[in-house]
Amino acid sequence: MTIDMTRFYQVFFDEASEHLAEMETLLLELDIEAPDPEVLNAIFRAAHSIKGGAGTFGFSDVARVTHILETLLDRVRKHELHPSVEIIDTTLQAGDLLKAQLAAHQQGTEFEDPQIAAVCERLETLAQGDLPAAESVSPLVDPDPRTWWGITFNAGLLEAPDREAGLVAALAELGELEHTPAATTPGERLNWRLHTAAGREAIVEIFDFLCDPSEVEITAMGQAEAAADADEAGFGLFEDAPGAAPSSGDQELDGFGLFDDSPGMEQVAETAARQREELQQGFGFFATAPGAPGADPANAESAPASPPPPSGAAPRRQPGGVRRQPQGESSIRVSVEKVDQLINLVGELVITHAMLAESASGLDPVAQERVLDGLSNLERNSRDLQQAVMSIRMMPISFVFNRFPRVVRDTAAALDKKVSLRLIGEDTELDKGLIERLADPLNHLVRNSIDHGIETAQQRIEQGKPETGEIVLAASHRGGNVVVEVSDDGAGLDRERLLAKAAERGVALPDNPSDKEVWQLIFAPGFSTAKAVTDISGRGVGMDVVRRNIEAMNGRVEIDSEPGQGTRITIRLPLTLAILDGMSVRVCDETFILPLTVIRESIRPQPGQCKTLAGKGNVVHVGEEYLPLVALHQLFGLSVQQVAPEASILVIIESNEGRAALQVDDLLAQHQVVIKSLETNYRKVEGISGATIMGDGRVAMILDVDALVRLSRKTS
């Protein structure tokens, strides 16, 4: 059984983190002045689902925190408590704790921190906040939901030999049963007594198997029947016997830890809800203080955190609050590995098709019409298939963006600044792998913007800007790339300070550096312009890591800044890690792929445009710049002879090592190529970032322009 459960752990962790993320988003969206009941319900549902799962899988510490959290949220959603900033803050904190706990469980350990107790206590205090004295006592009115039922029926029902045993067993499952053995005389009436939390329907259902329910007389004893019925409505889910409740389907789901709401809950009368609420508190909340009638709320507040209910029982006893997921949103979880395998296979299919098409190109179009038709169909289908498979890996960027309202809120609060966040283009889709790796750099950039970019409210007013600074996170598709922008309306970069810092650190700079060159300084390792090191930034280890991370994804970073107007950082990323838009170029007899993102332009140089610099190799005069000439055939040792630049084509490339002119013999075509690693079976080759398979089945190398520029600098 244990092995079986562990198989589902991952699903639980995935779901729980989704619920937590959703809860956080909703909390941040929540308008304290006029809370939307739907949102409050959704927050409660998220907490509830986590608790259910945690209970089922035996993560009692998670269940405990969520239980307390849920109690608070339940009161809020029933408008018994008005949401306050404090409640939201504490709930967010609890969410963080839960994340830590879940992470620890994933590692197979348990997260222990005094904070847990502190946060739980605060949650409890808050949950009791508006509780009037009378209500705090009310759980005492009926701490025991069980009632005595009298069951009277004809002994003839038990004539069959094993009927009596079956009936006794079934009733005993509902609660405590006092029964008299069946008499031998068939006509006799039997009087049994049952002490149970289950309602009349549950008992009737059992007798349903035996006879017409009208033959059985069931009466509530001790309490008025009406009250007992209300009780039953409120506690339909409290029953322990599977299938005992009228809505047995839901009961069953509950048993499996799904905790969906029972449909009937929607129509529960106000009184029943009230009572349920009290009872719930009676179970979990006031368990230690049942004997404190008349205790004032202040007293209750100062009481130590009450021990939570036993974890295993907690989820079962909870009245369901989760609405069933809409049927339309069905999805399955598939491991990324399987998807990647699929992508690879489809890539092969496309290549195989290209090979077939090439061999078929010599066929007579009239005589072989059917073959050629089939081939063109195959092409269309395999392209569609490729796109469809690729789209599996695509996810909306909102997966990263959604964490930023929280980041901005916390960071701004820590720095005592007023900052609002605007998200644009959250639906922009990109590769899942990229999304995961984008989170850290973006986090850095956003925090930097708040810390260094946005001024304090005071300064902003003095400068005639709105008091609240704004950070915009925007994503869009632009020509086969995904562009993510982080912009703020803050102070902008300080050119003078950057230059001074560069001089201080001895960073080499041209005499009259352009703004772009100055802005690039902030990406240098250890470079920080923050006047003081804070928790948030200023240690100078941020931006170089950001750039390295982005470059590892085949992306690039650009900065625009205007003093007093703000800073905009633009990240350009390929749509996916697996596919590259490239230009195929010919050098001698070899074909290479040049990533399109690095190409600025290509020129056929005029005589005299290329000059030789003593000891520094060749340079090309393009526009107003002198660019180093990178001769591929020399670097790769493809030809011994010097090829005059005038006889070839120069591709102006933009690398992180600066611009350069790449000398190639010919530009062939533009392709989308599937990136294959050379290192799987070989080793890293300098100047080559990978390989791909061309339409004719041959291998072509993908050039790594940064390394090429470095390489050419070294050799010249």
Add this chain to the structure above:
Amino acid sequence: MNEDSQDSTTVNSEDSREYLTFTLGDEEYGIDILNVQEIRGYDTVTKIANSPHFIKGVINMRGVIVPIIDMRLKFDLGEVEYNQFTVVIILNITGRVVGMVVDGVSDVIALHQDQIRPAPEFGAVLDTAYIDGLATLEERMVIMVNIERLMNSEEMGLVDQARASAE
């Protein structure tokens, strides 16, 4: 040519193994057949920049990029022309796929462990560090090569050394 082929061996003895023999120049070599993935003809390769001369380049083998080594160049047996009889043995060395160009594949032999004699220091084209021993087979001498050690060695330049030592 995969693991299954061992089941069909006619030799029953526990410690006998099957070897694929190939020729390089005048010498005959044997390698453990479990390292052999397949045998194919020579295809045009894509050159790799700044690689040792014996690494001919890479080929596309059903979507996998496989480097091709010419053993005849590696061991200075002179330039040999590539023709339709040139054979490439595709090896699988601890998960890495490598192609090896040889003069010809001769046989699959089953050898008992005690049929393999330790190799004396001798002037084979191969360093004795990569030789497990010598076997005699119907008057022929077969040099048993430890192909895993050879392919992972520094002098082949197939593996980044940092990675190789980590493995």
